[in-house]
Amino acid sequence: MTARSPQAAQKTRKATNKPETAGWPQDWNAWWAGAGPMAEAVEYWTDACQRSVLFWDTLRKRGNIALEHREQGKPPVLAFDYEMVMDGRELERPVNYALVRILAEPGTTIDPDKRPFVIVDPRAGHGPGIGGSKADSQVGVAMEAGHPCYFVTFFPEPMPDQTIEDVGRAEALFLQKVMELHPDSKGKPCVVGNCQAGWAVAMLSAAAPEVTGPIILAGAPLSYWAGVEGKNPMRYTGGLLGGAWMTSLANDLGNGKFDGAHLVQNFENMNPANTLWTKQYNLYSKIDTEEERYLDFEKWWGGLFLMNAEEMRFIVDNLFVGNKLQAGEIVTSRGNRIDLRNIRSPIIVFASWGDNITPPQQALHWIAELYESVDEIRANEQVIVYALHDTVGHLGIFVSGKIAKKGHAAGVENMDIIDALPPGLYQAALEEKRPDDPNADLIAGDYIMRLEARTIEDILALGGGGEEDERRFETVSRVSEINEGMYRTFVGPWVQMWSNNETAEALRLMQPHRAQHLFLSDKNPVMRALEPLAEAVRENRRPAAPDNPFLAWQKMVSDQIVQSLDLYRDARDSASEAMFQAVYDSPWVQAAAGLRSAAAEAPKPRARDxxxxxxxxxxxxxxxxxxxxxxxxxxxxxxxxxxxxxxxxxxxxxxxxxxxxxxxxxxxxxxxxxxxxxxxxxxxxxxxxxxxxxxxxxxxxxxxxxxxxxxxxxxxxxxxxxxxxxxxxxxxxxxxxxxxGVEQAPAPEPSEPARAARRAKLREAVVPGVAADEVEELAEKLSSTPAPKSVRTPPPRAKRTRQRKST
Known part of the structure; x- marks a missing residue:
């Protein structure tokens, strides 16, 4: 075949009068806008580009909010107005804490004679206010029920030489002030301790039981060594780092102050899928509706606070690594021992099986360590109530609006009932109220609280603990003391010599959690250009249709990324657990730590008071x-x-x-x-x-x-x-x-409405082969006879296992 010349091809086209583009779209605009895969791709691409612009603009706003929040002094992120009642910075031993009164919203009536509620947020890297950051919160449900509500807030910088003991004394003064403001209240203030504030509230109640009413510990760890193998890897962190010496290094690099960003980083490392992908993807995929909620949460999440070196050293040595609180081994400067058995008011514990920061074992195992039986709890006049949720995560226990409206609202409504319970151990369960429930009108809220007596065996059945586990963590505690001493002797003085306020501040600014806020804000000229572009996008927003197949493909890719990160997390946690056990199960390591001597291996009877x-x-x-x-x-x-x-x-x-x-x-x-x-x-x-x-x-x-x-x-x-x-x-x-000497009273005659209802119910029954008049006669006879008492036998109690989840 011979190739045609261009001139011949042109002559052929003229002869046939058919252009080369025959079959191509004549109207390209119509083709782009029409249905089909290409149109769906264009629609998705337009939507994805717009979402990308809005996503980065939201991160720009987050950075601006973080910087503005810092310039304002990082006030609490409360959704309610408040007024200062006591400033801890003005006390004899000044602390960076303060007591504020929450002001009622318009339309909300507060009864000053009702039991006051005092909310204490965790000082674990973040700032205060998350317990009252929205209407459906711990603060909101207490105010809605008419209770006076107070909040213990804190400031970004600790006072010089401030200690945990100083903070406890200040909080005791705050509670005394609340009691003075409500002398006619039917009970002492109910104190709510969230997360790390929980152990502080428990210590306060044990040291000064005369100033606290019922205490609510929400997601609060008290038994730091407890947990289940293969499920609770965070408890191994201290051992894998060699103990508390890393905390001392961070304190020295911070020139005597510990940066709370390290605690936040540990929290985020627990779930890399959420930290690296899910949180950002959730914003990106729902950019039209998610921005406000995202920015509200990030304002709290990005507000990082500092602690004194002495405060952080106390926490790590006595709690995280030493686990001395449940053993009653913490002694104050005045020589008083902190014993949780000294708490006189009811203790209410909220925990969840979905909480990987404070699993139920760490929230509850202290009970089994302090008491051998429920009889001992009763003899000590303590009331302990706990509630277990199946799925909610750590933050959800005191942040989730659903949990606030259900769990915390029920706790507020039934606090007087709990306060009047006979001493013992109980598990609380909430059931949704139904109109046909007997005497449903007696319950003001939407849920009915039921309490079931429990035993120490029920606590042990949750899992965790054991002699082997305890010996490993005892070894960690000993190794930590050795490493801490080595660091303070040979390394610490050199680090302290080179550290100053300027170097400490520079390190804090370079911390990734802070640096991202600085770079993704209007301080960066590149980010500033996003604002007008984002406004143009909002004015011409063209979201893809929900049934666009590329959205399904996008979600599939996201799910695969999450699964990959989860696999990495599981592999990392398994390797960490295996390494921890290999190191601290070693008889060589245990012997070097002094745990293989005859005295150390001798059985230790429970100490008696x-x-x-x-x-x-x-x-x-x-x-x-x-x-x-x-x-x-x-x-x-x-x-x-x-x-x-x-x-x-x-x-x-x-x-x-x-x-x-x-x-x-x-x-x-x-x-x-x-x-x-x-x-x-x-x-x-x-x-x-x-x-x-x-x-x-x-x-x-x-x-x-x-x-x-x-x-x-x-x-x-x-x-x-x-x-x-x-x-x-x-x-x-x-x-x-x-x-x-009283005879049983005869059953009362049923009222006429009751008779009529029973007759109607019987008439509705299908009785084959019985005439209507016979049914009527039978109904009349039954309606004239008192109904027998029904007996509801409770179902047999299921045998508990280590993995059992209670409701």
């Missing part, structure tokens, strides 16, 4: 001496305690029923809430210490026939507020009737 035991025994003798003393109130509460002793569940509606109907009975003597709380405690101990005598003494408390009748009637109404009497409780009520 003889003085405490003698005091408890003396108090119990005084309680038993008063078994036959009292009147109607004492008799009523004793009946309720005695009849419910064998049951492990308690429903909030029973308490609300007693509050609602007690005024209907003439024999009831009005008392204050504090007197009621002490009454419940005393009667519980009387039944616990000598049940037979407590039951036999009832006729002396309820001397008249009318008093006995009213007490039994009121007790039955309270006991059946949530469910019918169980056979066990019915049997105990019968024993009470026999002792008091």
């Amino acid at each position: 003889v003085a405490r035991e003698a005091l408890i025994e003396k108090k119990f003798d005084a309680i038993k001496a008063r078994i036959a003393q009292g009147g109607f109130n004492e008799g009523l509460i004793r009946i309720l305690v005695y009849t419910g002793r064998e049951e492990s569940k308690f429903d909030a509606r029973s308490f609300r029923m007693l509050q609602t109907i007690h005024s209907e009975y003439s024999q009831v003597t009005p008392i204050s809430f504090r007197e009621f709380r002490e009454l419940v405690k005393d009667q519980s101990y009387m039944v616990l210490l000598d049940e037979a005598r407590a039951l036999a003494a009832l006729p002396k408390l309820l001397q008249s026939d009318e008093a006995r009748r009213q007490a039994l009637e009121l007790a039955v109404r309270v006991a059946t507020a949530a469910r019918s009497l169980s056979p066990v409780r019915e049997e105990r009520f019968q024993k009470v009737r026999e002792v008091l």
Whole structure:
């Protein structure tokens, strides 16, 4: 075949009169805008380019907000107005803490005589305010319920020579001030400690129990060595770094101050997928709706605070590495030992199986370390209530709006109930209120709180601990002391000699968490050019359709990136755990740390506090001496305690029923809430210490026939507020009737509306082969007969395993 010349080809085109572009689109604009893969690609590309511009503009805004927040002194990120009540910087031992009063929003009514709530946010690198950063928060639900609310805030720079003990004394003064402002409150302030503020609140309550009411520990670690192999790798960090010497190095490089950015970095390292990809991708993919929420959170997340070297050294040596709080080995400068058993008010613990920073074992294992049995908890007059969530993460425990509206709101509404509980260990569960629930109108919120008695075995069943694990961490503690001494002797003096305020500030500015805010802000001329470009994009926004296939492809790629980062995280955590165990299981390392001697390996019995035991025994003798003393109130509460002793569940509606109907009975003597709380405690101990005598003494408390009748009637109404009497409780009520000489009252005649409802229900039933008139006759007979009492037998309790998740 011979090639045609260009002239021949031109002649052929003229002869055929057919252009080379035959079959191509005649209207390119229509082709681009039409349907098909190319149009979808163009649509996605336009959307992706616009989202990219808006994404980087949002990061520019984040940097500007961070810089502006710093210039303002990093005030708390509260969504509520507030006023200063006490400034800790003006105290005799000044600290960078302050107490502020939250001001009520328009339309919100605050009752000054209700129990005050004091929220304490964690000082763990970030600034204060996250516990009240939105309406649906811990602050918001307390205010909505009409409670006075206070907030313990702090400033970016610590005061010179400030210590953890100084902070504790300042917080005790804050609580005393709150009590002075509310002298007629029915109870002491409820103190909420979030995350790292939880252990501070627990220490304060143990050191000064007279100033604290119930304490709520939300995601707060108290047992730092506890955890489950393969699930809680963060507890190995101290051992893998060789102990606390790295903290001393950071303190020296900071010229005597510890940069909170290091703690934030540790938190972010726990979940590299979220840190490196998911958080940014979530903003990018939802740029039209996510910007405000993202910037609000990042304002808090990017506000980094400092601590004194002495404060951080105390935390690492005594808590993170030393684990001395649960063992009662922390001693104040005045020689007082911090013992969690000294806490006199109820302790409420919120934990979650989805929390990888403070897993349930670290939040709860201290109970099993302090007490061998629930009887010891009761003897020590402590009330401990814990609640376990299945999935929420660490921050979600005290940040999530859903958790605030459910868990924290229920805690606020039922705090008086918890404060009046008999001493013991309980697990709380929340169930959504339904219109057909018995006496649902007694519950103000959307959830009904039920409490179930637990034992120390239930805490141990959560997993964690064990002799091998404890020996490893004891080795870490010893190695940490050795390395710390070596550093302070040979390295620290040289680092301190070269450190000054200028070098410390330069290192802080180079920290990646701060540097990104500086570079991605208007301080960078390149970023400043994004503002007009982003405005133009918003004016001409063309988002892709939700069913665009390229969006599905984008999500698939994102999911693969997340999976890859998760695989890296899992491999890293497994390797870290294996290395930790290999090093600190080594008999050579343990021997070098002094843990292989005969004295170290000898069994260590639980230390006894003889003085405490003698005091408890003396108090119990005084309680038993008063078994036959009292009147109607004492008799009523004793009946309720005695009849419910064998049951492990308690429903909030029973308490609300007693509050609602007690005024209907003439024999009831009005008392204050504090007197009621002490009454419940005393009667519980009387039944616990000598049940037979407590039951036999009832006729002396309820001397008249009318008093006995009213007490039994009121007790039955309270006991059946949530469910019918169980056979066990019915049997105990019968024993009470026999002792008091009161016959069981006949069942009341059903009302006419009740009869009609039962007749209608029976008529609706399908009865094959029975005529309508026969059904009517049967309905009439049944409606004239009192309905038998229904008995709801609780389901058998499932056997707990180490991995069991409670609801």
